[in-house]
Amino acid sequence: MSARPIRVLDFGQVMAGPLAGRLMADVGAEVIKIETPEGDAMRGRPPLRDGHSAYFGTLNAGKRSVVLDLKTEEGRRDAFALAKTADVVMENFRPGVMARLGLGYEALSAVNPGLIYCAISGFGQQGEGAKRPAYAPMIHAASGLDLALMDFVPGAERPAPTGMFYADVLAAIYAWGAVQTALFERERSGKGQMVDVALMDSLISMMIYEVQEAQFPQPRKRHVYIPVRTAEGFVIVVPLSAKNFAAMLEVLGSPDWGNDPRFTTPAGREANWAEIMSRVERWTEARSSDECERLFMAAGVPCSRYRTVAEALADPVSVERGITGEVEDGAGSFAVPNPPFRLSLTEAHVRRRIPALGEGTEEILGPLRVGDDG
Structure with a gap:
């Protein structure tokens, strides 16, 4: 060489x-x-x-x-x-x-x-x-x-x-x-x-996904992830697995809606994601973004607050x-x-x-x- x-x-x-x-x-x-x-x-x-x-x-x-x-x-x-x-x-x-x-x-x-x-x-x-x-x-x-x-x-x-x-x-x-x-x-x-x-x-x-969906149209729209409001900003919560979902419910205080049959299977949760997130938002909007991120992450629930580019660059991990x-x-x-x-x-x-x-x-x-x- x-x-x-x-x-x-x-x-x-x-x-x-x-x-x-x-x-x-x-x-x-x-x-x-x-x-x-x-x-x-x-x-x-x-x-x-x-x-x-x-x-x-x-x-x-x-x-x-x-x-x-x-x-x-x-x-x-x-x-x-x-x-x-x-x-x-x-x-x-x-x-x-x-x-x-x-x-x-x-x-x-x-x-x-x-x-x-x-x-x-x-x-x-x-x-x-x-x-x-x-x-x-x-x-x-x-x-x-x-x-x-x-x-x-x-x-x-x-x-x-x-x-x-x-x-x-x-x-x-x-x-x-x-x-x-x-x-x-x-x-x-x-x-x-x-x-x-x-x-x-x-x-x-x-x-x-979109290239495949264009060829094979699906009966319902693709599942998307939704920001939820906090007291002064937004977080995104991603409880994809059954374990994540159960941990999230514990953080939320084990609400009764967690037993809703629509939310007990992965397919059901995906189909009703917007409804789940609207319920999560009732809890997050009373708390700061930092607190929501801290509590969810400590419980093993994937979560991040929305940050500016300047904040992302200053993050110790970055x-x-x-x-x-x-x-x-x-x-x-x-x-x-x-x-x-x-x-x-x-x-x-x-x-x-x-x-x-x-x-x-x-x-x-x-x-x-x-x-x-x-």
Whole structure:
């Protein structure tokens, strides 16, 4: 195996591509982020501190930044030369854009047969879908996710607004994993390959039950878990097993309704979950969220209070786990999520340095421009 780090040429923009590239950096790859002279648009997205975007930093920590104007012949020539030195190319342009620039898989693999070329798009690289523009909120709507989530909310008259971009995050993770598989295959065969990741496919893959229910409709709606109100917030209580349910009834003071025949079997409890939770709420709404969580958990009943993101990050369990790592840009240091896995031999954590626009251009391109083609 090569002693040098895997070199990744990251043409990613905004979210899915850059996040996949950052995960590569998190496990030790040399990731070179290609930016326009104006820089990735995410550099201007809030939260901003002294003109530096923490959003951009989260997606691009651990990379080097090289500025190339791909609209010019010189920029395309430099990109091509750099791709000849890469192990992996990642991009999330609309299908066909990179090929028109002379930087598609066919052109690059002809001069670099071991290249892993990962393209992330909304609907894949081929067919009618490839022509569509694609942003995560569109994919959430088109995939059925938003209507599936709406169906979980009694009385909802329209889908909820979109604020978290699940499609982008899932596609980035799948791209990262697929690239690892392709690199392993290259160790065996010496051959590179094309990796085609679609946001639509990624989101559909998350809806395991819904895909089956679409084929085999059920007589009643899927059982969902319901928040119950406390004196100042909410908790979720999940007494799935008979043992959990019995323990919950003890915490509640062994109410008479616990013997209701509708609640004595798992199927009965599932079918009448909303009714059970409405009765539980009569007890929880007189107590704090902390007290409810403490009493239920002490009895072995799965329960959690609803927390803010800030509270979750400050939880001693999160701190002990190292769920975030410190990174630094021109405005100082801040915390970003680490990759959600740990390896016993390989360092898997966010790297501290966030690249300034173009900071690596001369250092990385200089040798190529004087004739060193890697």
